[in-house]
Amino acid sequence: MTNNTRFILGKGISAAILCLVMIFFSNAAMAQMPVLKGIGGDFTLNSSKGVEVSLSDYQDKVVMLFFGYTNCPDICPTTIAHISQMVKRLTPEQRARVQVLFISIDTDYDTPEHLNKYLSYFDPSFVGLVDEKEKINHVAQLYHAEYSKLANEKVTTEFKKLSVDSEEQAQEGYLYSHSAKIFIIDTKSRVRGFFYVGTPIDDMKDQVISLL
Amino acid sequence: MLRVIGILLLPMVYQTATAQQADENAKDYLIHASVYQWYGELDSNEDWRQNHPQVTLDFAEYPQSSWTQGAHQILDIAPVSEDSASNNPPAGHQVRVTLEFYPAAADSDHVTGQYMQQLITFSPDYQQVFKVETEMNERDDFESRYIASADTNLIRAFLYNWTQGLDEPDSASLTQWLASDAEVNLAETQVAGLSDYQAHMQAQGLTQSRRVIRNLKISPLDEQQYQVEFEYQWSAINGDGETEIAGIGASLRLSVVDGKVLVHVYTEQYLAPKTDLGAEVRC
Numbered sequence: 228m229t230n231n232t233r234f235i236l237g238k239g240i241s242a243a244i245l246c247l248v249m250i251f252f253s254n255a256a257m258a259q260m261p262v263l264k265g266i267g268g269d270f271t272l273n274s275s276k277g278v279e280v281s282l283s284d285y286q287d288k289v290v291m292l293f294f295g296y297t298n299c300p301d302i303c304p305t306t307i308a309h310i311s312q313m314v315k316r317l318t319p320e321q322r323a324r325v326q327v328l329f330i331s332i333d334t335d336y337d338t339p340e341h342l343n344k345y346l347s348y349f350d351p352s353f354v355g356l357v358d359e360k361e362k363i364n365h366v367a368q369l370y371h372a373e374y375s376k377l378a379n380e381k382v383t384t385e386f387k388k389l390s391v392d393s394e395e396q397a398q399e400g401y402l403y404s405h406s407a408k409i410f411i412i413d414t415k416s417r418v419r420g421f422f423y424v425g426t427p428i429d430d431m432k433d434q435v436i437s438l439l
Numbered sequence: 440m441l442r443v444i445g446i447l448l449l450p451m452v453y454q455t456a457t458a459q460q461a462d463e464n465a466k467d468y469l470i471h472a473s474v475y476q477w478y479g480e481l482d483s484n485e486d487w488r489q490n491h492p493q494v495t496l497d498f499a500e501y502p503q504s505s506w507t508q509g510a511h512q513i514l515d516i517a518p519v520s521e522d523s524a525s526n527n528p529p530a531g532h533q534v535r536v537t538l539e540f541y542p543a544a545a546d547s548d549h550v551t552g553q554y555m556q557q558l559i560t561f562s563p564d565y566q567q568v569f570k571v572e573t574e575m576n577e578r579d580d581f582e583s584r585y586i587a588s589a590d591t592n593l594i595r596a597f598l599y600n601w602t603q604g605l606d607e608p609d610s611a612s613l614t615q616w617l618a619s620d621a622e623v624n625l626a627e628t629q630v631a632g633l634s635d636y637q638a639h640m641q642a643q644g645l646t647q648s649r650r651v652i653r654n655l656k657i658s659p660l661d662e663q664q665y666q667v668e669f670e671y672q673w674s675a676i677n678g679d680g681e682t683e684i685a686g687i688g689a690s691l692r693l694s695v696v697d698g699k700v701l702v703h704v705y706t707e708q709y710l711a712p713k714t715d716l717g718a719e720v721r722c
Contacts, residue, residue, distance in 0.1 A: 262677065264685035265626060265709020371711035408714065421714060 260411065260419040260434055267410070267418040268369040272330065272362060275343035275355035280328075282416055288326045289438045290412040291422075294372045294405055296333035297345040302407050306424045310409060311349040313431045322352075324414075324439050330366060331357040332374045332405055370418070374405035413438045466651075468606075470518055472599035473565040474536055478511040479592030483698045491568045499573035500540040500553055508543035510588040519558070531560045531569050541585050549582040590695045591657050594665060597693075597700040598652060602671070606648040608637035618694075618701045626687045626707040644678025650687075660692070664703075667691040670710065686710035 274280040282290065291310055295303035310327055317325060329346060331337035334357060342355025357363070367374060409422040411434065419438060422431050480487040485506065487494075498504040500511075519533040540553045556575035561568060597616060604611040613633050617623070623632050630639045640648065655669040671687040692704040 259682070261674070261682040261684045263712055264673070264683055265687070266712060421712075 259437065262413075263418045263420065266369070266371055267412065267416070269416065270362075270366045270369065272356040272358040272366065273339055275339045275346060275357075277339060280354060280356060282328075282412070285326045285328075285412075286416060287414050288324050289414060289435050290326050290328055290410075290416075291435070292328045292330065292370070292410040292412060293408075294330050294332055294367060294370070294374060296331050296403055296405075297337050297341050298333065298401075299403070299405075302424065306407065306409060307346070307349045307353070309424050309426075309428070310431075311353075313428045313435070314350060314352075316428065316432050317436070321436060321439060325435060327353040329353060329355045330363065331355060332363060332367065332403055334358070334360040334363055370410055372406040372408065372410075374403055377402040377404055411435070411438070467518065468599040468603045469565055470532075470534055471516055472596045472603065473561055473568075474516050474534060474559065475513065475592045475596035475599065477559065477568050478513060478536075478538070479589055479596055480698060481506075482509060482511055482587070482589035482592060486698060494568045495570045497571065497573050499576050500542075500555055502542060510541040510543070510586060511592065512539045512541070512586075512588050513592070514538055531562055532565065534559045534561065535574070539579075539583075541583060543585060543587075548584055550585045551581075552579045552583050553577065554579065589698075590659075590665070593695055593698060593700055594657055594667060594693065595655075598655070598667070598669070602650050602652060605636070606650055608640060616700060616702050618703050621702050622704045622706075623702075624706045626685070626709045640675075645675040645683070648675040649673070663694045663696055665691075665693055665695065667693060671707075686712060 269282045271279055271281040293303075293306055293310070295306070297303075307327075307329065314322060314325060314327065327350065329342065331342060337355075337357045339355065339357060342357055346353040346355050366372075407423060409426075411419045411422060413419045420434070422434075477487075477491075480490055496506075498506060500509065501507055513536060515537040517535045517537075519535055521532070536557050536559060538555050538557065540555055541550050544550050554575070554577045555573060558570075558572045558574055559568060560570040560572075600611065601613060601616060604613045617633075625632070625636060627639060630636055650671040650673045653670040653672055656667070658666045658668075660666055668688075668690050671689060672684070673687055674682060674684045677683050686709070687707050688710045690704070690706045691702060693700055693702045695701075
């Protein structure tokens, strides 16, 4: 056996083993999502569509819920883009039964108009929610979605601020530390699990479809 | 080549972790309760003679082979597999227990322990101990601080029984453990108390309920009272065949009087799901 043949054979065996391992792990990951008790619940908040919205309005839909803020420099836009890519891979019928909700934790800055503009960049069907701080805190508590304002200092992300309103809103930028989970809520408003920005889109899609 | 070995090892690591989890889930709490109860009674006082009148002991751990106060610290409990081919119901069940025994010494806190393996034969319902045979008895070559274990063994026995009773509410009366003024708060806020818990499970169509005990911490408050904290990893199948899971934090205040555990406060609350912290909070 020549060195070349050995090399090709070795690569072939490695590839075969890698495939087997990937199948093994993908089967493990694809197990049916359990119902998570003790987390979640209904809520009603002002929405980017100009009306109040309740989670219960989306019964019979799978809801993908994310907590963030429009001035977030990294994880929010990355995650929303990730969700958007997944949603684009659904059929129109499936898409009609999936709703993305983005709850803003930045009640000082974000307004329904901000959220509407921000989310439109990703997918106009996404709904943004923002309300009084107490109401947002209550929802965050229901979902164990911890967040905290890091500092009131000017930060380098200020250029990212959306300016849909008057200049009166111009103020110093700041950062929030917040949960990066995408909460998956089934058609009976029960939390079934979490995705992250690192969750493969195909896995997300398959899991969401399995809940429809 | 190293990469190939690494790839081959990955599923083995994954399967080992899964197997450990499966072991924990498969732990028979009835057997564990009976073993801890036995050693708890044995270490408390001589009442074990009345509670287990048929028992035959070899007293191998005791000086002069005669019962005295001591502490059996249990290390491992392994049920002995039974002959499934036999048609006759077993006359008893055998359990192999690995433990460290410390004899109480009146004049010193430091004693020499013994590493032991004992084979216990229980009655078919695990309520009576028939026989205890010592299979291994090795004296330590170092001294250890004597820590009494009677109460903690009895508390662990109670916890396994209590948990079994929550998973199968019709199998045992949990109220037998409650003090007359006991306060009970379950995680499900709509369930008023233990008496409603069974009805709640039936109404939800929940079957195969399993509460796995994690992170148990027993802290003495005084000579008789203890604070007990732990977590339940709960799972069950609902009426639609879906798996429901929850993390539940449990907190108890209880007392151990004359070898009996009495619950004064039992409080549960749902815990936030545990996820990878690195993926949890971002800016």
